[in-house]
Amino acid sequence: MYEKEIKLKIRELPEDLRREVLDYIEFLLRKYKSGEIEARKFKFDWEGGLSEIREKFSSVELQHKALEWR
Structure with a gap:
């Protein structure tokens, strides 16, 4: 799918980057x-x-507490 594009890009690179x-x-x-x-x-x-x-705590209360800790 991308083979041609990849080959073209690789040809543009210097040898060490290849x-x-x-x-x-x-x-x-x-x-x-x-x-x-x-x-x-x-x-x-x-x-x-x-x-x-x-x-003791609802999920909403725990979410608010987690936001405080961030």
């Missing part, structure tokens, strides 16, 4: 092949972490 592009492509290939992207998905392991204070 090597950097190649290194980056290799990095991306390793990253996606190793499943690293899959492992970085967001987890909900924190869910229920504040259940003991559920009766």
Whole structure:
């Protein structure tokens, strides 16, 4: 899809930057092949972490408190 555009841009680069592009492509290939992207998905392991204070505070009150802390 972008092959022609990529080739044109790479030809414009000096040799040392072409090597950097190649290194980056290799990095991306390793990253996606190793499943690293899959492992970085967001987890909900924190869910229920504040259940003991559920009766004391509403979610809106907690949001306001979080804004104060920022």
